[in-house]
Amino acid sequence: xxxxxxxxESPKTILSSKPDKSAPEGMWIKCPGCSETLYNKELSRxxxxxxxxxxxxxxxxxxxxxxxxDKDSCxxxxxxxxxxxxxxxxxxxxxxxxxxxxxxKVGKQDAMRNYIGDxxxxxxxxxxxxxxxxxxxxxxxxxxxxxxxxxxxxxRKCPYLLVTSSGGARMQxxxxxxxxxxxxxxxxxxxxxxxLPFVCLLxxxxxxxxxxxxxxxxxxxxxxxxxxxxxxxxxxxxxxVGEKLPEGFQRxxxxxxxxxxxxxxxxxxxxxxxxVLFEHLMHRAYRPAC
Amino acid sequence: MARSYLEFERPIxxxxxxxxxxxxxxxxxxxxxxxxxxxxxxxxxxxxxxxYGQATRGQMAQLSRHPDRPNFLDYVxxxxxxxxxxxxxxxxxxxxxxVGGIARFGSRSVMIVGxxxxxxxxxxxxxxxxxxxxxxxxxxxxxxxxxxxxxxPVMTFIDTAGAWPGIDAEERGQSEAIxxxxxxxxxxxxxxxxxxxxxxxxxxxxxIGVGDRLYMQQLSTYSVxxxxxxAAILWRxxxxxxKAAESLKPTVTxxxxxxxxxxxxxxxxxxxxxNLEEAASMMSEVLDNALNEVLAIPVEKLLExxxxxxxxxxxxxxx
Ligand SMILES: [Zn+2]
Numbered sequence: 001x002x003x004x005x006x007x008x009e010s011p012k013t014i015l016s017s018k019p020d021k022s023a024p025e026g027m028w029i030k031c032p033g034c035s036e037t038l039y040n041k042e043l044s045r046x047x048x049x050x051x052x053x054x055x056x057x058x059x060x061x062x063x064x065x066x067x068x069x070d071k072d073s074c075x076x077x078x079x080x081x082x083x084x085x086x087x088x089x090x091x092x093x094x095x096x097x098x099x100x101x102x103x104x105k106v107g108k109q110d111a112m113r114n115y116i117g118d119x120x121x122x123x124x125x126x127x128x129x130x131x132x133x134x135x136x137x138x139x140x141x142x143x144x145x146x147x148x149x150x151x152x153x154x155x156r157k158c159p160y161l162l163v164t165s166s167g168g169a170r171m172q173x174x175x176x177x178x179x180x181x182x183x184x185x186x187x188x189x190x191x192x193x194x195x196l197p198f199v200c201l202l203x204x205x206x207x208x209x210x211x212x213x214x215x216x217x218x219x220x221x222x223x224x225x226x227x228x229x230x231x232x233x234x235x236x237x238x239x240x241v242g243e244k245l246p247e248g249f250q251r252x253x254x255x256x257x258x259x260x261x262x263x264x265x266x267x268x269x270x271x272x273x274x275x276v277l278f279e280h281l282m283h284r285a286y287r288p289a290c
Numbered sequence: 291m292a293r294s295y296l297e298f299e300r301p302i303x304x305x306x307x308x309x310x311x312x313x314x315x316x317x318x319x320x321x322x323x324x325x326x327x328x329x330x331x332x333x334x335x336x337x338x339x340x341x342y343g344q345a346t347r348g349q350m351a352q353l354s355r356h357p358d359r360p361n362f363l364d365y366v367x368x369x370x371x372x373x374x375x376x377x378x379x380x381x382x383x384x385x386x387x388x389v390g391g392i393a394r395f396g397s398r399s400v401m402i403v404g405x406x407x408x409x410x411x412x413x414x415x416x417x418x419x420x421x422x423x424x425x426x427x428x429x430x431x432x433x434x435x436x437x438x439x440x441x442x443p444v445m446t447f448i449d450t451a452g453a454w455p456g457i458d459a460e461e462r463g464q465s466e467a468i469x470x471x472x473x474x475x476x477x478x479x480x481x482x483x484x485x486x487x488x489x490x491x492x493x494x495x496x497x498i499g500v501g502d503r504l505y506m507q508q509l510s511t512y513s514v515x516x517x518x519x520x521a522a523i524l525w526r527x528x529x530x531x532x533k534a535a536e537s538l539k540p541t542v543t544x545x546x547x548x549x550x551x552x553x554x555x556x557x558x559x560x561x562x563x564x565n566l567e568e569a570a571s572m573m574s575e576v577l578d579n580a581l582n583e584v585l586a587i588p589v590e591k592l593l594e595x596x597x598x599x600x601x602x603x604x605x606x607x608x609x
Contacts, residue, residue: 176605
């Protein structure tokens with residue numbers, strides 16, 4: 001079953017998901033890629049990929065889950081985790097207030113949603129970043145959810161899928177956020193030891209502390225087309241080196257050319273891609289029977 | 291040697307100049323001058339204690355990257371013997387921003403790896419101010435694995451503003467290089483002791499900072515982002531760096547309160563930047579105890595403890 005047949009069979013799962021807040025609401029959406037005015041429903045049907053120019057619009061974690069998993073197969077976990085304000089951080093606004101605002105605006109699951117669901121019949125433990133929640137920044141809750149997602153994969157002997165979309169570590173949790181890089185990277189060893197596939201899907205944008213830790217530790221690392229992915233932000237690099245950045249710098253194709261990722265995969269083909277990939281990785285011709 | 295003084299160290303500088311001048315004048319064993327020098331020296335000690343003891347977090351951040359702060363390679367001959375530097379990542383280059391090799395610590399051979407910012411301008415440029423590229427982290431990883439093969443404890447020394455934010459670094463996989471180190475250090479089958487000796491700057495610091503013990507020198511700092519970088523993002527103005535530092539809580543005291551460090555390495559009262567020898571001997575003593583402590587733990591158990599240590603990082607609520 002590919003995504004088209006699935007959509008025809010279960011149009012509700014996708015169309016019932018709330019439209020991305022960062023995209024204008026209403027019937028019509030202007031594509032940020034080609035400036036074409038698109039019918040919202042048509043865009044939803046193509047998984048928020050512009051049918052004219054193939055621009056992949058950012059989608060919420062819930063929309064991602066809806067487009068990724070088989071109908072009625074997914075269950076959410078770890079929704080009870082909440083960020084606290086361990087260092088009483090204050091910039092122009094208090095961290096406590098930022099959290100309240102984000103909870104109201106985006107939902108209380110912080111910048112990470114954990115699911116167990118089937119992708120073309122294969123059970124997968126998945127952690128999906130929520131970019132709208134404080135820029136998908138990784139604090140203690142995000143780190144803990146990633147580790148629990150990995151542990152759940154080990155428990156259920158299933159693959160682990162991480163879908164990233166993050167500006168990096170959450171500054172408001174100070175060094176505790178930096179330590180989430182170590183915590184999540186360490187936990188990836190459990191998947192290795194259990195010989196379970198760990199696949200990373202990097203989406204726009206994946207930067208900083210998330211990029212420089214768990215996002216790059218998958219057995220297979222794929223990216224959505226034209227996503228911005230890198231360690232340092234382009235503006236910081238520009239200011240540091242004082243030269244013009246090359247065309248397409250830190251975009252998916254650039255990473256592919258430099259040998260940093262395995263492939264670039266269109267969102268509309270993702271389920272089929274993962275189906276085959278997990279079949280290969282879970283096959284284990286040489287594994288002794290237990 | 292010409293000394294550098296930070297703005298808020300100026301009263302100390304002035305008093306030191308006065309003492310130096312008096313000392314020169316009193317070369318004929320003038321008793322009055324000797325007494326005055328002693329009196330002023332005492333006063334200077336009090337001033338130093340007050341200045342560093344009451345420093346704001348912004349000032350602490352400045353102290354941790356003081357121009358006179360000793361570098362990794364300044365400590366090496368004072369703490370270790372028979373250092374053999376090992377170069378290169380075997381794939382692309384030798385990154386001079388990270389120095390590593392085998393050395394003897396007391397009676398034991400250990401692998402030491404540290405950032406090296408550079409002392410004079412030429413060295414600073416050669417070492418890219420201690421900001422490593424992917425090949426630097428990959429060299430470090432190669433040495434970690436070498437240590438594992440020969441059952442050598444690893445000791446790392448952190449002092450960097452961060453990983454190099456450059457086009458070349460991105461092209462060669464800065465993110466991947468850092469990530470790989472975090473993952474591999476978590477399961478390296480030898481003891482790993484990490485020490486922040488100056489500026490602990492973000493992912494570039496952490497890439498050689500995962501281990502069984504984390505120590506910090508008294509005047510060092512460790513932070514998820516530099517106060518300037520944080521101010522530029524959250525205040526949209528680097529001038530708010532002092533305010534950002536207050537929020538980031540990057541000092542030894544702050545991080546002890548958060549339970550993120552195992553111990554503080556004391557510094558001479560005038561700071562490591564004014565008394566390298568004493569700073570080195572203080573560091574040596576703490577690290578010797580630390581090494582004995584971790585070596586007493588069977589390696590399987592040590593790895594279990596390391597895993598637990600990393601697993602429990604973070605503070606959150608469950609509703
Ligand atoms: Zn378009």
